[in-house]
Amino acid sequence: xxxxxxxxxxxxxxxxxxxxxxxxxxxxxxxxxxxxxxxxxxxxxxxxxxxxxxxxxxxxxxxxxxxxxxxxxxxxxxxxxxxxxxxxxxxxxxxxxxxxxxxxxxxxxxxxxxxxxxxxxxxxxxxxxxxxxxxxxxxxxxxxxxxxxxxxxxxxxxxxxxxxxxxxxxxxxxxxxxxxxxxxxxxxxxxxxxxxxxxxxxxxxxxxxxxxxxxxxxxxxxxxxxxxxxxxxxxxxxxxxxxxxxxxxxxxxxxxxxxxxxxxxxxxxxxxxxxxxxxxxxxxxxxxxxxxxxxxxxxxxxxxxxxxxxxxxxxxxxxxxxxxxxxxxxxxxxxxxxxxxxxxxxxxxxxxxxxxxxxxxxxxxxxxxxxxxxxxxxxxxxxxxxxxxxxxxxxxxxxxxxxxxxxxxxxxxxxxxxxxxxxxxxxxxxxxxxxxxxxxxxxxxxxxxxxxxxxxxxxxxxxxxxxxxx
Amino acid sequence: xxxxxxxxxxxxxxxxxxxxxxxxxxxxxxxxxxxxxxxxxxxxxxxxxxxxxxxxxxxxxxxxxxxxxxxxxxxxxxxxxxxxxxxxxxxxxxxxxxxxxxxxxxxxxxxxxxxxxxxxxxxxxxxxxxxxxxxxxxxxxxxxxxxxxxxxxxxxxxxxxxxxxxxxxxxxxxxxxxxxxxxxxxxxxxxxxxxxxxxxxxxxxxxxxxxxxxxxxxxxxxxxxxxxxxxxxxxxxxxxxxxxxxxxxxxxxxxxxxxxxxxxxxxxxxxxxxxxxxxxxxxxxxxxxxxxxxxxxxxxxxxxxxxxxxxxxxxxxxxxxxxxxxxxxxxxxxxxxxxxxxxxxxxxxxxxxxxxxxxxxxxxxxxxxxxxxxxxxxxxxxxxxxxxxxxxxxxxxxxxxxxxxxxxxxxxxxxxxxxxxxxxxxxxxxxxxxxxxxxxxxxxxxxxxxxxxxxxxxxxxxxxxxxxxx
Numbered sequence: 034x035x036x037x038x039x040x041x042x043x044x045x046x047x048x049x050x051x052x053x054x055x056x057x058x059x060x061x062x063x064x065x066x067x068x069x070x071x072x073x074x075x076x077x078x079x080x081x082x083x084x085x086x087x088x089x090x091x092x093x094x095x096x097x098x099x100x101x102x103x104x105x106x107x108x109x110x111x112x113x114x115x116x117x118x119x120x121x122x123x124x125x126x127x128x129x130x131x132x133x134x135x136x137x138x139x140x141x142x143x144x145x146x147x148x149x150x151x152x153x154x155x156x157x158x159x160x161x162x163x164x165x166x167x168x169x170x171x172x173x174x175x176x177x178x179x180x181x182x183x184x185x186x187x188x189x190x191x192x193x194x195x196x197x198x199x200x201x202x203x204x205x206x207x208x209x210x211x212x213x214x215x216x217x218x219x220x221x222x223x224x225x226x227x228x229x230x231x232x233x234x235x236x237x238x239x240x241x242x243x244x245x246x247x248x249x250x251x252x253x254x255x256x257x258x259x260x261x262x263x264x265x266x267x268x269x270x271x272x273x274x275x276x277x278x279x280x281x282x283x284x285x286x287x288x289x290x291x292x293x294x295x296x297x298x299x300x301x302x303x304x305x306x307x308x309x310x311x312x313x314x315x316x317x318x319x320x321x322x323x324x325x326x327x328x329x330x331x332x333x334x335x336x337x338x339x340x341x342x343x344x345x346x347x348x349x350x351x352x353x354x355x356x357x358x359x360x361x362x363x364x365x366x367x368x369x370x371x372x373x374x375x376x377x378x379x380x381x382x383x384x385x386x387x388x389x390x391x392x393x394x395x396x397x398x399x400x401x402x403x404x405x406x407x408x409x410x411x412x413x414x415x416x417x418x419x420x421x422x423x424x425x426x427x428x429x430x431x432x433x434x435x436x437x438x439x440x441x442x443x444x445x446x447x448x449x450x451x452x453x454x455x456x457x458x459x460x461x462x463x464x465x466x467x468x469x470x471x472x473x474x475x476x477x478x479x480x481x482x483x484x485x486x487x488x489x490x491x492x493x494x495x496x497x498x499x500x501x502x503x
Numbered sequence: 504x505x506x507x508x509x510x511x512x513x514x515x516x517x518x519x520x521x522x523x524x525x526x527x528x529x530x531x532x533x534x535x536x537x538x539x540x541x542x543x544x545x546x547x548x549x550x551x552x553x554x555x556x557x558x559x560x561x562x563x564x565x566x567x568x569x570x571x572x573x574x575x576x577x578x579x580x581x582x583x584x585x586x587x588x589x590x591x592x593x594x595x596x597x598x599x600x601x602x603x604x605x606x607x608x609x610x611x612x613x614x615x616x617x618x619x620x621x622x623x624x625x626x627x628x629x630x631x632x633x634x635x636x637x638x639x640x641x642x643x644x645x646x647x648x649x650x651x652x653x654x655x656x657x658x659x660x661x662x663x664x665x666x667x668x669x670x671x672x673x674x675x676x677x678x679x680x681x682x683x684x685x686x687x688x689x690x691x692x693x694x695x696x697x698x699x700x701x702x703x704x705x706x707x708x709x710x711x712x713x714x715x716x717x718x719x720x721x722x723x724x725x726x727x728x729x730x731x732x733x734x735x736x737x738x739x740x741x742x743x744x745x746x747x748x749x750x751x752x753x754x755x756x757x758x759x760x761x762x763x764x765x766x767x768x769x770x771x772x773x774x775x776x777x778x779x780x781x782x783x784x785x786x787x788x789x790x791x792x793x794x795x796x797x798x799x800x801x802x803x804x805x806x807x808x809x810x811x812x813x814x815x816x817x818x819x820x821x822x823x824x825x826x827x828x829x830x831x832x833x834x835x836x837x838x839x840x841x842x843x844x845x846x847x848x849x850x851x852x853x854x855x856x857x858x859x860x861x862x863x864x865x866x867x868x869x870x871x872x873x874x875x876x877x878x879x880x881x882x883x884x885x886x887x888x889x890x891x892x893x894x895x896x897x898x899x900x901x902x903x904x905x906x907x908x909x910x911x912x913x914x915x916x917x918x919x920x921x922x923x924x925x926x927x928x929x930x931x932x933x934x935x936x937x938x939x940x941x942x943x944x945x946x947x948x949x950x951x952x953x954x955x956x957x958x959x960x961x962x963x964x965x966x967x968x969x970x971x972x973x
Contacts, residue, residue, distance in 0.1 A: 135855070135857075137738075137742060137855075137856065137857040138855040138856055138857055138888075140855070181691065182691050182695075184689055188688070188689065193689060195695070196666070205947065205951075209947045209950075210947060211945065211947045211948060211951065212945045212947065212948070213945070213948065215923070216855040216888075216923065217853050217854070217855065217888060217923075217924065217925050217928070218658070218853070218856075218887040218888050218889070219654055219658065219663060219853045219884070219887050219888065219889045219925065219928040219929050220853060220925035220927075220928060221651065221652050221702060221925070221927050221928060221929055221930065221931045221932070222925055222926060222927050222932060222936075222940055222943075222944060223702075223932060223940060223944065223948070223949075223952050223970050223971065224699060224702065224703055224707070224951075224952045224955055224970070225652075225665070225695075225698045225699060225701065225702055226948055226951055226952070228695045228698035228699070229694060229695060229698070229699055229955075231695065232691060232693075232694065232695055233694055237694070249745065249746055249749050268607075272607060275719065276719055276795065277795050277796055278796065279718075279719050279750070279794045279795075279796075280749070280750040281796075324749045325746065325747050325749075326747055326748065326749075326751075326801055326804070328798070331796055334796070383687050383688070383689045383690060384687070385605070385607075385608040385610070385686040385687065386607065386608055386688075387605075387607040387608055414689070417688040417689050418608075418686075418687060418688050418689065419688070419689045453685070453686070453687075454687065455687050455689065455690035455691070455692055456692060457690075457691050457692050458687070458689040458690060458691060459689050459691055460691065461691045462691070462692060462693060466692075470692055470693060473692075474692060474693065475681065475682045475683070477675065477679045477680060477681045477682065478681060478682070478683065478693070478696055479693075480679075481675075481681065481694075481696055481959065482693050482694045482696070484958040484959060485694055485699075485955060485958055485959075486694075487958065488954040488955055488957065488958035489951065489954060489955075500693050500694070501693065
């Protein structure tokens with residue numbers, strides 16, 4: 034490929050309106066949430082159909098040009114931005130068709146560029162629930178959440194993005210189209226290609242559309258913020274609530290009180306949602322979904338039991354939609370309040386639920402040793418064993434927090450390995466953790482991944498430098 | 504490899520007690536439920552540990568000998584028996600360790616040879632539910648049900664075997680061990696190798712152990728056999744019950760009344776479980792699971808609504824454990840009663856639930872055209888869109904039913920293709936449907952499968968001739 038040629042040909046394929054190259058136009062494709070990655074790209078294209086994606090990939094394959102698929106550009110590990118600087122960014126943002134909504138089968142077929150919020154609304158219009166919910170839902174897209182197997186706050190009852198997907202359509206490295214859209218709840222006809230493409234961060238194929246599950250809409254939610262003494266109490270509470278509530282328990286989030294203090298300090302919420310009678314360092318944000326046939330008051334019944342057992346001293350129960358909105362705003366602000374407070378060191382990790390207290394105890398202790406006074410913000414999806422384990426600098430600290438990062442990372446991942454935990458519970462690997470993965474993952478698993486990558490993308494043009502480096 | 508050598512070496516690896524070669528000993532490895540496949544094997548081995556499986560595979564890899572992994576030998580498509588006759592059968596039946604039962608995390612780690620019934624019992628002892636349930640549960644094993652992604656009667660609420668599995672340990676073609684056992688509900692660290700191995704019928708690796716999910720035990724079941732006018736009414740009923748009962752609806756089986764007639768005729772059940780007031784040609788066997796906090800009477804409430812709406816005229820409601828056992832015995836007998844009646848033509852197919860009435864109408868019509876008087880027995884997991892679509896010879900027919908099989912298969916699969924259905928909903932591909940898969944599957948999907956097979960088993964020694972033939 035000579036330097037001038039490719040752009041002419043690409044321009045021809047996608048048309049003027051879908052070809053982007055000047056600096057101003059490239060900002061939205063290159064700037065990413067954590068400002069960690071700064072490689073450029075040859076250009077960006079925004080194809081409007083699967084046929085156009087196919088032509089772009091045929092072009093890329095013939096010319097050996099690398100392609101970075103991109104959704105809403107909300108990823109936190111650099112999976113959606115270039116690793117090398119000589120890639121084309123292929124944004125799915127303009128593939129926004131709703132191909133089908135089938136309320137009877139509880140499946141909707143959406144193109145990759147439909148946002149999660151839009152997907153929720155489409156389901157709602159069909160009197161159904163699309164349960165995926167996460168902070169970036171207004172921006173992140175179906176293709177992106179599948180490529181990263183995004184989690185969110187309802188995984189406990191409904192599973193990860195993977196579990197919400199019945200099939201995908203994808204364009205492969207050489208431009209062939211894999212037609213895997215499906216409304217079938219059972220289909221044992223060979224290898225599970227859907228689950229191979231889901232979570233592969235666009236390194237094996239570009240997801241262009243997906244069949245997504247819908248569910249009955251709950252008729253009501255019961256939500257409360259519990260004051261608890263420790264993460265161990267959180268685990269004990271979880272076991273009881275799960276036993277009592279089964280699938281009605283849709284969220285169970287562990288929240289250290291410091292996150293609410295910071296939100297009040299930085300004016301991110303209008304009022305304090307905590308019960309003030311017996312303050313505590315830890316909270317559980319818990320939500321039950323009630324369906325037809327469920328009686329109101331399920332939450333109060335289990336709360337009474339928890340108080341009786343001495344596990345919960347106090348709780349703030351939502352009595353209105355406004356209360357509930359405040360609770361979830363507060364939950365979603367746990368990242369933003371840290372950003373406002375300053376620099377942080379972050380981990381997105383998981384362990385078996387019962388190991389969460391050990392994890393927090395050990396990691397907090399070693400971090401305190403490394404940097405005395407460091408502030409721990411370990412929060413997140415306790416019911417899934419998934420903790421967003423962040424650290425803020427000590428109050429009034431004037432040094433460089435990041436100087437402590439390597440030691441804290443090393444200690445955290447060492448503790449995690451002993452607990453058989455995961456180094457990336459929901460954010461994925463991308464560029465950020467590719468080296469870490471190479472160190473920590475079972476070598477046989479790594480070899481299998483490399484073999485699969487080589488088999489499906491022999492020229493290594495699909496999102497190179499992400500997950501595995503063959 | 505010279506003819507004498509391999510057996511000596513294999514014998515040495517597994518020991519006398521785990522090496523089987525004479526005809527009498529081979530019967531249990533070679534005879535399969537439908538008596539369709541009659542290839543021999545060089546020998547069978549029954550390793551007792553993953554280390555021993557590893558050594559067998561290292562031997563096989565070095566010598567280019569093919570290996571057929573086998574569980575309970577209950578498969579219906581010949582996946583677990585040789586396709587060529589020169590294979591070694593590797594039975595997992597002696598790998599029976601319960602490695603761990605963790606009631607807090609709701610995970611048990613079982614070796615491949617543990618039967619499904621035993622798994623149910625282990626969970627029960629921990630006051631938990633292992634929801635997989637199918638006719639062969641006393642014999643089929645964890646490794647086998649995962650390799651075939653078995654379904655069963657509780658898929659509606661709990662998913663297929665795939666969904667019940669959090670991770671696997673597997674021995675690869677060259678003897679390497681993939682350590683993928685996991686208790687993590689979230690782990691986004693690269694490609695989903697678990698789901699690639701699950702459902703691969705032992706063609707990509709031999710599953711030696713698995714981490715399986717457990718669930719809260721229902722405190723009660725409410726079960727009824729409904730009389731309905733047609734499959735379309737069944738779909739209408741399903742939509743209402745699903746709306747009212749959500750995840751409490753754990754089984755929804757469509758049953759043509761002929762199957763109960765045959766069971767009475769062949770003395771398979773002691774009494775007629777049907778309500779006799781208004782007989783009908785079709786039934787729904789429906790079960791709700793009630794958990795703590797659920798009120799009794801949920802089934803009666805929804806039944807009243809169905810009667811009021813004119814969808815159900817009559818129902819037989821279970822009032823005792825004995826009633827319920829009879830119902831499920833009757834359900835499980837749907838294959839056996841056909842066997843007693845004589846020859847049959849079988850399909851295991853799925854469509855979107857709302858397309859089931861069309862499927863049955865069209866396939867029945869075309870079968871009647873091909874062989875007038877042919878008796879249709881279309882039954883199974885309506886709530887999953889999965890129909891076991893069988894045909895018996897006309898009453899008093901003295902010809903060869905199988906002479907009509909090719910025409911009926913062709914017509915069925917043609918109708919199925921128009922409805923975007925699956926040619927194998929839960930039984931898998933094995934040998935029986937490998938050619939059919941090659942004809943019917945999306946060619947790109949087939950190519951992807953072949954590439955993956957070649958990448959992970961370059962010598963094609965793992966269960967050759969099953970699923971894809973590279």
